[in-house]
Amino acid sequence: MRVMLPDGSFKEFETEVNGLEVAKTISTSLSKAAVAVRVNGELRDLSDPVPDNAEVAILTSNDDDGLDIMRHTIAAQVLARAIKNLYPSARLAIGPTIKDGFYYDIAFEENISLDDLEKIEKEMHRIIKEGHKIEKKVYNRADAISLFKDRGEDYKVKIIEDTPNSDAFQIYHQGETSFIDLCRGPHLPSLGKIGAFKLTKVAGAYWRGNSQNEMLTRIYGTAWRTQEDLDKYLHQIEEAEKRDHRKIGKEMDLFHLQEEAQGSVFWHPHGFTIYRELESYIREKIYADGYVEVKTPQLMHSKFWEASGHWDKYRENMFVVPDVVPNIELNGPVFKEEPKEFMALKPMNCPAHVQIFKHGIKSYRDLPIRMAEMGCCHRNEAHGALHGLMRVRQMTQDDAHIFCREDQIGEEVKRFVALFKDVYNDFGFTNIKLLLATRPDKRAGTDETWDKAEKAMADALNDLGMDFEYAPGEGAFYGPKYEFHLVDSIGRTWQCGTCQLDFVLPERLDASYMGADGGRYRPVMIHRAVFGSFERFIGLLIESTAGIFPFWLSPTQLVISGVTEANNPTAEALVKKFKAEGIRVEFDGRNEKISYKVREHMNAKVTYVGIIGNKEQENGTITVRRLGVNEQETYTVDEFLTKMKEEIKTRALPPTPKDSE
């Protein structure tokens, strides 16, 4: 028999071989470093026999797949066994790998807290030191079930029982120990090849991801090839946490949240400056792109939401208000009578926009109508879902609904993606994940319509050269959608922009236009938002910039101070001059040293600190230091003003810092 290696060469063998034996014929060092093998594109254990004529690649922990296998082994063999040793009554569920690490879901009888992780880690190190071989055995269904049943591992039993059409279950053993684990593998051949790891957090997770099921304890860990890699990763996380928008929001005095208004933002002057700039920015963009802007009611009667379908499908996420005059008797009930009529705060703007569309008769010639609203929406989000600016209960969307004919969908979708690309470019966002969410099982509309819609959306992205992934079955029931995700400081992704085709709402709310033939037709609605919500977008902007905003968005663009009190009048006059030119500038005349003031303003993320000393006073210049660049530069007053105005006009991104810490 023979196998093909990644370089295209062949190895001949007399008898059947496994991956390890193939590795040995290549080099001794490779066979020692080998963690698993890829056979015809599939990951397998080194001990698995290799079929004739297979393509074979030996993996080490230097390969991404190899590293992933190592993480898997740490979870399923080391962590799981440590848990069973320390907590014999614990039952194991599943232990997969994730980005940068792994987790294991376990049913404990006792409470596991962060403090227990140290003890578990210690046991893990002890187990690794034993260096047992990891061996795989295959059992038939009945044997596999009885094996785990005897040990009370009912989650493993459930997993086997719910795996149909299989009578071969892989169970990994560890040397002479009694530890076993059901696993699809592959695993390292022995515990001797494990790199550096650390258990990071403990949290709850529902069995099989279903909130109807019991909650298990999930232990997270991270693992790397070497201690050095691990340290680097942990350091990165630490650095990233400094960019947390909640922390920077406090430091820059941008906003706050308080418990009487959970999930609703108190925007402070600095934060609202950013908000306002973004608002006028996006207005400028969409006006140039042919949108019209409207404003619709906050509070509408339940009948309205019944018609739109929200009352049935979305009510648990709505704030409902009884339409009754409240009672003001001392110590009396809030309402004297049981409320019969209800209003609700709008969770979305779309149904209201349809009402505007329906006023007057629309012709096919009127379409498309691109109807925008900076719409303030309230959603009754679960308490546990709230997260700083990222997930709030009151948000303002840069929302719009495009009413168009079916033949205009492709063009309109493309137009939106182009707008989106343009905007995200302006903010320097590069790490954008784009998903095309396709038809879910439960859906409205014919397959023909879905085919057309999905194709139009995919074509638009291809035409624009945008990379995207499909999210099968994740579309809205009324149509496919794009989801634009951004990544926060610690790697969580948040959906910002979206673009959704909707064939259903115009039908439900009976919107129509008159075609060229005089017949009545349903418009298609495209729901779309570029920022998503101002709140979330600003949160992500804070984290991506670490508070070093582009000049045009900077809440305080410049602080000017004299070197001594004698220079202050000149400094103050300059502040007045710049302020009159629209620069957000402040005067700092406090009795402190320059270095102190510089430090303070840099910490507060002021873009420029400008200093006026005797030299500047004589020459009509200003010496500035820019946040993130940290070098002194001297300009004439007019030069500096021109420079600032130019940066605002072009909405320039901040210069990249030269000295990286």
Add this chain to the structure above:
RNA sequence: GCUGCCGUAGCUCAGUGGUAGAGCACUCCCUUGGUAAGGGAGAGGUCGGAAGUUCAAGCCUUCUCGGCAGCACCA
């Protein structure tokens, strides 16, 4: 909503049963200093809330509210 952890001064945090602390910020005084903390003094907290145990509770118990991480949810 669920699981776990946390809640002390404006901020960051120390304080495990015996008279509430530190640094920064704030106010005042000295200092007039050329680019990331000059010096001194002062003011500031019913320790998230309620109930309980105790001679005594920031600390122990129960309930409750909030925050954090993850899960579920995210039209």
